[in-house]
Amino acid sequence: MAAAVALAESGLEVTVFESARQPGGRARGVLHGGTQLDNGQHILLGCYRQTLNLIEKVGGNIEDDFLRTPLQLDLNKRFSLKAPRLPAPLHLLAALLGARGIGMKDRIDAISFMSHLKSIHFRLDADIAVIDLLAFHNQSRQLIENLWEPLCIAALNTPMEIASAQLFLNVIRDAFSRSREDSDMLLPRIDFTLLFPRRAASYLESRGGRVFTSCGVESIEPLENAIKVVSKNGGEEFSHVICATSPTVAAKLLGRISGLQETARQIDALQHQPIYTVYLQYPHSVSLPHPMLGLYRRCSQWLFDKGEISGQHGLIASVISAEGLHQELSHEKLAEKVAFEISEEFGIRELPLWHKVIAEKRATFACTPNLLRPDQRTSLPRFFLAGDYTKGNYPATLEGAVQSGLACARLIEAGS
Numbered sequence: 001m002a003a004a005v006a007l008a009e010s011g012l013e014v015t016v017f018e019s020a021r022q023p024g025g026r027a028r029g030v031l032h033g034g035t036q037l038d039n040g041q042h043i044l045l046g047c048y049r050q051t052l053n054l055i056e057k058v059g060g061n062i063e064d065d066f067l068r069t070p071l072q073l074d075l076n077k078r079f080s081l082k083a084p085r086l087p088a089p090l091h092l093l094a095a096l097l098g099a100r101g102i103g104m105k106d107r108i109d110a111i112s113f114m115s116h117l118k119s120i121h122f123r124l125d126a127d128i129a130v131i132d133l134l135a136f137h138n139q140s141r142q143l144i145e146n147l148w149e150p151l152c153i154a155a156l157n158t159p160m161e162i163a164s165a166q167l168f169l170n171v172i173r174d175a176f177s178r179s180r181e182d183s184d185m186l187l188p189r190i191d192f193t194l195l196f197p198r199r200a201a202s203y204l205e206s207r208g209g210r211v212f213t214s215c216g217v218e219s220i221e222p223l224e225n226a227i228k229v230v231s232k233n234g235g236e237e238f239s240h241v242i243c244a245t246s247p248t249v250a251a252k253l254l255g256r257i258s259g260l261q262e263t264a265r266q267i268d269a270l271q272h273q274p275i276y277t278v279y280l281q282y283p284h285s286v287s288l289p290h291p292m293l294g295l296y297r298r299c300s301q302w303l304f305d306k307g308e309i310s311g312q313h314g315l316i317a318s319v320i321s322a323e324g325l326h327q328e329l330s331h332e333k334l335a336e337k338v339a340f341e342i343s344e345e346f347g348i349r350e351l352p353l354w355h356k357v358i359a360e361k362r363a364t365f366a367c368t369p370n371l372l373r374p375d376q377r378t379s380l381p382r383f384f385l386a387g388d389y390t391k392g393n394y395p396a397t398l399e400g401a402v403q404s405g406l407a408c409a410r411l412i413e414a415g416s
């Protein structure tokens with residue numbers, strides 16, 4: 001959709017084929033028994049500039065559409081870090097110096113680590129695992145457990161032991177080293193389908209574009225001067241095609257195109273990590289101390305109070321990123337466990353009225369060191385790849401996906 005919006009803005013006629021009933025993909029609204037949920041609680045950072053620009057371009061208003069808070073990381077009863085309203089990087093320095101739950105030596109070690117990263121422009125000579133980088137820079141176990149591990153899991157959705165230090169540093173650089181607003185946390189007040197893809201579809205249609213939903217692409221066939229896209233609508237020829245599916249589907253589509261089997265194999269080799277979101281609806285009076293709160297050594301990693309974020313009082317979203325033992329539990333047992341943790345941590349005596357577990361088993365690709373990601377440009381002329389998994393500086397995030405789509409649009413505009 002990012003590519004489509006950019007191309008429509010330049011006056012090109014765009015057609016979007018979407019296999020699902022609604023656009024949005026891995027960031028979409030889900031209606032559950034009359035309550036509007038998302039397929040997973042998403043959080044954006046202020047440094048996701050391309051994504052935020054795009055939402056505004058299609059008619060959104062960032063200040064209305066999001067609950068925007070300055071950087072604040074709280075692990076309930078264990079750790080708290082809050083950035084004051086100072087210019088960057090002073091806001092981070094003050095946040096680390098004032099962090100509660102770690103000793104003075106840890107604060108100094110974290111600050112020295114950050115200044116070292118700045119001195120090397122957040123670039124490593126060779127990519128390694130996040131855990132090895134932290135160990136090399138004397139980050140204590142407590143500092144890792146309270147600060148770096150929750151940040152790494154939230155940013156890369158990959159356990160520190162196998163996560164790419166370089167991709168982690170790219171996010172840290174963009175969030176912490178430029179302006180204070182870059183580290184702001186933005187929580188959507190409306191569901192994701194409304195937030196971007198539905199507006200993007202209207203934007204395209206108002207510029208002569210077409211958006212077909214429930215219309216998956218079955219095959220892509222290169223012709224001499226065009227590329228044929230086959231769907232239930234039949235075959236239609238286009239001058240350029242961008243394949244913007246998830247990596248799993250892209251590998252299947254590309255595997256059947258002569259000359260692209262190697263790229264298909266490269267995409268197929270990507271490993272994936274899950275994200276589980278457990279929604280619990282409590283009576284309306286139930287709330288959490290903050291809109292977003294981490295838990296230490298619990299099954300739930302982050303809790304979101306949807307009452308504060310989107311006015312859905314009593315609704316709590318628990319996010320469990322990356323692989324783990326929770327995957328062995330039934331949805332019923334997982335919801336019970338999360339409810340039990342919430343009652344223990346916050347003394348909430350009420351029981352949830354209902355729950356809904358959404359398990360996205362292939363939520364993101366595993367951001368491992370030195371990962372080979374396919375280029376947006378393929379060996380087939382006028383055929384491109386967009387998506388969070390393609391070549392880029394970001395882990396699997398909305399910003400990574402948007403940057404990739406915009407890169408495809410630029411290549412087409414430049415006459416590739």
Ligand SMILES: Cc1cc2nc3c(=O)[nH]c(=O)nc-3n(C[C@H](O)[C@H](O)[C@H](O)COP(=O)(O)OP(=O)(O)OC[C@H]3O[C@@H](n4cnc5c(N)ncnc54)[C@H](O)[C@@H]3O)c2cc1C
Binds near residue numbers: 027040041042275276
């Ligand atoms: C639970 C969860 C939580 C997340 N949290 C965050 C977060 O907090 N912050 C963040 O930045 N990122 C987060 N992410 C990651 C983010 O959602 C993804 O990186 C991003 O949505 C990927 O976008 P994409 O366009 O690359 O792929 P997708 O969103 O997967 O889009 C691919 C589209 O292709 C469609 N499609 C598939 N097959 C076909 C076909 N044959 N023909 C036509 N269409 C087809 C799909 O239906 C889909 O709409 C999260 C992801 C999940 C799952």
